[in-house]
Amino acid sequence: MRKIIIAIVLLAVVASCVSIDCPVQNRVEATYALKRPSGGTDTMGIDTLTVWTHRINYTDNKRDTILINRLCGATATSFALPVSHTLSEDSIFTLLKDTVGGVWLDTICISKENMPHFESVDCHATYFHHITELKTTHHGIDSITIQNREVSYDKREHFFLYLKADR
Secondary structure, three states: OOOHHHHHHHHHHHHOOOOOOOOOOOOOEEEEEEEEEEEEEOEEEEEEEEEEEEEEOOOOOEEEEEEEEEEEEEEOEEEEEOOOOOOEEEEEEEEEOOOOOOOOEEEEEEEEEEEEEEEOOOOOOOOEEEEEEEEEOOOEEEEEEEOOOOEEOOOOOOOEEOOOOOO
């Protein structure tokens, strides 16, 4: 009788184990690629780029969050930023500085639709996004274009960011 109970318990334990396919790399981020007007890849070179956004907080929404602090160098050709889960529009602020004292502050506004994405009840909640509109100021940014409107787990380039040549 004892062997039967052990066999039933063992069978129940084995049957209750489920393979859960929660993605390991499940950060939903928009990728910005720096581009030259000719279409080639641009770099930050000796200039620096700082990016921040407003912190959404129910008790105090007057704080900002630095997302990128002083990105620079010849290898800095792109960057990825998180996308908010519930806001219909994200506002991102960029500060470009050069070595001779030039400073350019720009705002990028991204309008989007948020779509809940379900993997499994055992995985945490995720939202995918569909970009509907993009607006920017033009102090240090020449232009920005949408390359891929769907933001999900994929690591594709979503935006091409063209910086002004005379910055």
